[in-house]
Every structure is written in structure tokens, then in C-alpha cells.
Amino acid sequence: EWFLQGHFPGNPVMPGVLQVEALAQTGGILAINAMPEGQYDTYFLKIDNCKFKQKVVPGDTMILKLEMTAPIRRGICEMHGSVYVGGKVATEADLVAQ
Structure with a gap:
């Protein structure tokens, strides 16, 4: 993929911002x-407590899991999301969408 060419030369790693984007888009579907x-319109509002626990590299399969952490109030949806690679949490974050 083109985004791995400069991140990092000779040691490609899936950019964290793209992992967060994947969580946000999956969270939008949940919302x-x-x-x-x-x-049908959702907007990503906030991310908190984002942790990158292990590298995601070419060839890895990311499994995304999101769950709502509070009932939807006034159109606000609070979620916790995790990216799993090989059965282990690679990335996790709390997200808010509207």
C-alpha cells in the first residue's frame, strides 16, 4: 500500500491514524x-484513551470490535473500540459519534 512506503522505509507499520480511522468508520456503522x-449521517466527535499496544505490519489481519458504552442520548453515541491482530489487542480507544 502507498501509505506504508514512507511509514517507515525498510520497516513498514500501519499508521496509527489509519487504525483510528478504521475504528471511527466501524463505529459510525454501529451508531x-x-x-x-x-x-444516516454520523460524525466522529471525539477520541479518548487511545493506546497503541503492538505494531500492525503488512500481512496482519485487523479484526475490529466496537461496543456502545452508554445508551444513545440526544444523538450522541459513546463506544469503546479495539483492533485485534492475532487474537491480541493492538490498539484500543474510546470514541464518541453523533
């Missing part, structure tokens, strides 16, 4: 599925 029919 949409929890909303009343017809409300």
Missing part, C-alpha cells in the same frame, strides 16, 4: 444501526 430509521 447508524442503533439510530431510528432514516437517520
Whole structure:
């Protein structure tokens, strides 16, 4: 992938920002599925407690898991997400979407 060429030359690593983006997009799907029919716009509002626990490298398969951590109130959806590689948590974060 083009984004691995400069991150890092000779030692490619999946950029953390792209892992967070994957969590945010998956969280958007979770939020949409929890909303009343017809409300399809979601916006990523906040990320907290983001931790990168191990490198994600070419050839790894990322499994993303998200769960809502609070009931949706006023359209705000709070979630906890994790990226798993080889059955271990590689990245985790708390996310908020609307």
C-alpha cells in the first residue's frame, strides 16, 4: 500500500491514524444501526484513551470490535473500540459519534 512506503522505509507499520480511522468508520456503522430509521449521517466527535499496544505490519489481519458504552442520548453515541491482530489487542480507544 502507498501509505506504508514512507511509514517507515525498510520497516513498514500501519499508521496509527489509519487504525483510528478504521475504528471511527466501524463505529459510525454501529451508531447508524442503533439510530431510528432514516437517520444516516454520523460524525466522529471525539477520541479518548487511545493506546497503541503492538505494531500492525503488512500481512496482519485487523479484526475490529466496537461496543456502545452508554445508551444513545440526544444523538450522541459513546463506544469503546479495539483492533485485534492475532487474537491480541493492538490498539484500543474510546470514541464518541453523533
